[in-house]
Amino acid sequence: MNRSLIDKALSEAKALGIRNILALRGDPQRSEEYRDEDTTPEESRENEEFVWAADLVRYVRKEHNDYFCIGVAGYPEGHADEAVPDIQDLRHDLPYLIEKVKAGADFILTQLFFDVRAFDEYETLLRNHDSGIFKEIPIIPGLMPVQSYSTLKRTTKLSHAKVPPDIEKRLDKFKNDDEAVKRVGVDILCEIVEEIKSKPSPRPRGFHFYTLNLEKAVAFILERCHLIPPSTPNGCVSESAIDMEETDDFLLVPRQADQHGDKLRRQSSVASDPHNRLVVDSASSTSNKDFEAPADEAGFPREKVNTRANTLAISEGEGALGREATWDDYPNGRWGDARSPAYGEIDGYGVSLHMSVSQAIKLWGHPTTREGITEIFVKYVEGTLSAIPWSEEDLREETNVIRYQLLALNKRSWWTVASQPAVNGVRSSDQTFGWGPQGGFVFQKAFVELFLPEQDWFKLRDKLREIEDVSYYAGNCKGELESNDISAVNAVTWGAFPGKEIITPTIIEEVSFRAWLDEAFGIWKEWQDVYHPRSRTAKLLGEVREQCWLVNVIDHAYVETNRLWDILLLK
Numbered sequence: 001m002n003r004s005l006i007d008k009a010l011s012e013a014k015a016l017g018i019r020n021i022l023a024l025r026g027d028p029q030r031s032e033e034y035r036d037e038d039t040t041p042e043e044s045r046e047n048e049e050f051v052w053a054a055d056l057v058r059y060v061r062k063e064h065n066d067y068f069c070i071g072v073a074g075y076p077e078g079h080a081d082e083a084v085p086d087i088q089d090l091r092h093d094l095p096y097l098i099e100k101v102k103a104g105a106d107f108i109l110t111q112l113f114f115d116v117r118a119f120d121e122y123e124t125l126l127r128n129h130d131s132g133i134f135k136e137i138p139i140i141p142g143l144m145p146v147q148s149y150s151t152l153k154r155t156t157k158l159s160h161a162k163v164p165p166d167i168e169k170r171l172d173k174f175k176n177d178d179e180a181v182k183r184v185g186v187d188i189l190c191e192i193v194e195e196i197k198s199k200p201s202p203r204p205r206g207f208h209f210y211t212l213n214l215e216k217a218v219a220f221i222l223e224r225c226h227l228i229p230p231s232t233p234n235g236c237v238s239e240s241a242i243d244m245e246e247t248d249d250f251l252l253v254p255r256q257a258d259q260h261g262d263k264l265r266r267q268s269s270v271a272s273d274p275h276n277r278l279v280v281d282s283a284s285s286t287s288n289k290d291f292e293a294p295a296d297e298a299g300f301p302r303e304k305v306n307t308r309a310n311t312l313a314i315s316e317g318e319g320a321l322g323r324e325a326t327w328d329d330y331p332n333g334r335w336g337d338a339r340s341p342a343y344g345e346i347d348g349y350g351v352s353l354h355m356s357v358s359q360a361i362k363l364w365g366h367p368t369t370r371e372g373i374t375e376i377f378v379k380y381v382e383g384t385l386s387a388i389p390w391s392e393e394d395l396r397e398e399t400n401v402i403r404y405q406l407l408a409l410n411k412r413s414w415w416t417v418a419s420q421p422a423v424n425g426v427r428s429s430d431q432t433f434g435w436g437p438q439g440g441f442v443f444q445k446a447f448v449e450l451f452l453p454e455q456d457w458f459k460l461r462d463k464l465r466e467i468e469d470v471s472y473y474a475g476n477c478k479g480e481l482e483s484n485d486i487s488a489v490n491a492v493t494w495g496a497f498p499g500k501e502i503i504t505p506t507i508i509e510e511v512s513f514r515a516w517l518d519e520a521f522g523i524w525k526e527w528q529d530v531y532h533p534r535s536r537t538a539k540l541l542g543e544v545r546e547q548c549w550l551v552n553v554i555d556h557a558y559v560e561t562n563r564l565w566d567i568l569l570l571k
Contacts, residue, residue, distance in 0.1 A: 003049065006056070010064065022071040022109060023060065023100075025053040054099040061104035072100040074108040074139065076122035077115065077162060090122055097126075098133060107138040112155070112210055114163050114188070116195050127202075138203045141196055144210040145217035146185025149175040154393060158354060176434050178505075186220045193225045353526050354392050360530045363387060368536040370413055373544065377410040389527045390417040390520065397432050405565040406448075414452040414568075417520070417550075420492070420506075422446040422558040428495060435505075440497035446564040447492050447508065449552040457549040460568075467567060469556040473513040476549045477521040486510050490554050508554060520550050 013021060050056055057070055073079075074097060078090045097108070108126075113119055119141055126134035146152050149171060156163055163171075167188055174180035197205055207227065209218050222228050353360055363385065367373050379385035381403060383395065399406070401421040409416055421444065426433050428440035435442060452460070457474060464472050464484065471490055475481040493506035524545035531538040555564035 003059075006050070006059065007063075010060065010068070014064075014067070019067065020069045020071065021060070022073070023053050023056045023105070024073055025051075025056070052096065052099070054096070054103045057100055057103040057105050069106045070104060071107045071109045071140075072097070072105040074110045074122070074126075076110055076113050076119045077160065079111075090125065094125075094129075098129075098131060101133050101137060105137070107140060108134075109140045109208055110142040111161065112142045112144040112159055113161050114156075114167055114192070115161075116192055117164075118162070119196070120199065136202050138206065140206050140208050142208045142210060143189055143192060144212075145189055145214070145221060146171065146181060147212065147214050147217060148178045149181050151212075152181075152185075157392075176429070176431075177437060178435065179437055182217055186217055186224070189217075189221050190224050193221065193227070197225070353389055353523065353530070355387075357530050360389075360527070364389075364527075366531070366535070366537045368540055370540075370544065373415065373540075374410060374413045377415045378407060381406045381410055381416070388417070389523050401432075402446075402565065405569065408569055409448070409450060414450045414456065416448055416450045418447075418449040418552075420444055420447060422555065422561040422564070424559050424561070428497065436495045436503065437497045437500070440495050440500075442495040443493070443558060444506075445490075445492040445554055445556055445558045446561070447552060447554040448564065448568070449550065451544075451548045451550055453548055457551055460551070463567070464553065470564075470567065471508075471554045471556065472551060473508070473510065474549050474551040475514070475517040477524070477545055479517075481510075481514060481517070483510060490556075492554060508552060513552060517550055521545060 010021075013019075050059070053072055057072060060068055060070055075090060075093055079093045101108075110119070110122075123139055126139060144155065152163070152171065155161075170184055170188065171181055174184060193207060196207075209221070211218050355363075364376050365372075367376065376385065377388060380388045380391075381395070381399075386392070386394070395403075398421060399419070402419060406416050406419060423433050423442060423444035425441045425443055428434045428436045428442055429438060430442070433442060433444070454476070461472070461474070461482070464470055471483070471485050471488060473481070473483045488509065490508045491504040491506070492508055494502055494504045496502055524541060528538050528541035528545065531541075553564065553568070555567070557563050
């Protein structure tokens with residue numbers, strides 16, 4: 001980690017009035033395995049200075065004294081380091097956590113979990129540790145509301161969090177109905193919260209929710225578990241989790257002095273929109289005006305947002321705030337509404353390889369020709385390879401319907417990264433295509449997204465321009481973007497259910513494709529960085545990245561189930 005980047009981030013946090021920060025090690029840099037030729041000796045020394053989270057905590061405390069309240073990560077089920085995946089034992093992590101707390105950490109925020117027993121054992125282990133260092137420190141449980149069955153599976157796989165069999169059984173029953181999964185998920189999270197609340201703690205209980213920018217389920221949990229009091233008390237620290245004193249520009253949140261005699265810290269009430277600026281009622285006389293936005297300019301409501309009435313409105317989908325929260329009824333990652341704050345990857349991990357260098361090499365080897373890359377994609381579609389750089393999940397059951405066509409495309413070195421078959425009104429209870437509430441019917445337009453060589457794309461583009469009812473988006477790593485209907489918003493999955501408006505969870509449009517375009521080509525670069533810069537594999541991946549296009553083709557004639565594949569495969 002470059003020290004100047006750390007200093008810049010901390011100075012911007014100060015300008016915004018942010019005082020609570022979470023110090024994480026993050027993923028090891030690729031240069032630790034293969035040094036980038038552009039890395040200077042000074043940058044190399046700085047990378048060595050920040051190897052562990054404790055190094056970061058120590059540096060922040062040294063440079064800023066007690067200005068920041070520093071949190072560190074804790075792992076109730078052990079930290080699954082992708083570099084050493086076989087070691088996942090909380091006792092193995094303990095020396096590192098001790099060092100982080102000794103370096104100056106103020107609180108511990110846990111990785112998400114669903115196993116309350118594991119959290120209880122973790123907290124008991126820390127509180128009773130011989131060092132006494134964890135006796136009073138706040139240990140904040142991290143909880144993730146269940147937004148959909150697929151998101152739960154993906155996130156727990158990436159985080160290595162275990163789902164107890166009884167919880168898994170409750171959710172499996174409704175896995176094709178996102179509304180029901182979310183409803184049961186709220187029940188489960190509320191039970192977890194109440195169980196943790198009932199246990200003794202040396203400090204007032206607090207909870208951290210991994211919202212993933214989806215607030216509706218959280219609003220239900222806050223209301224049902226009475227986590228927001230009817231009114232906010234003033235004055236000294238009390239039984240409530242947070243006491244707030246209003247000033248012109250921020251909220252004062254008293255913090256109990258710890259065993260080191262730390263003074264109370266000021267914590268700001270900061271809105272991230274727009275553009276990471278602090279929302280203020282009126283212009284201030286500070287020197288940080290670039291970081292401020294008047295409330296009316298930011299579209300920020302003048303009344304308090306964190307009231308019980310607003311929480312109820314959000315949870316019920318009522319009023320302005322509630323209507324704006326409807327994007328999380330059917331969260332669908334990058335295929336959802338690009339206007340949603342939850343647009344993009346909704347597992348909290350973002351777009352990346354999601355694995356270590358050694359794991360990537362074990363999976364994909366050292367391809368040195370385009371045919372070698374083709375072999376990787378073909379094996380993935382065949383089901384003999386568990387992941388490609390753009391997807392670490394198994395193919396869905398519906399892919400079996402078009403597996404032959406996808407194999408034919410990939411063997412042509414048209415490498416597919418996303419697709420779906422056409423569906424014309426099957427019941428929502430269908431085991432392969434069904435989703436949503438019972439008694440409905442679901443529909444799909446066939447589409448495919450693939451990488452292909454530039455010359456192949458130019459030929460395909462000429463062909464697509466002559467065909468009605470087909471839309472395409474195409475782009476390359478240089479930022480060039482082409483479409484035959486750039487302003488269209490294409491719903492490619494929708495459902496009709498009793499008592500509801502038409503629901504469209506899957507959308508393809510210019511805004512979302514453009515955002516994904518940068519990320520998709522960024523993954524080529526990440527894959528390239530797995531290998532030594534002068535290796536044949538790294539050079540090949542770099543050349544492919546420069547020379548191919550990412551293309552998404554949509555066939556609107558969903559009643560003709562084979563038409564898209566005939567268009568693409570017939571000479």
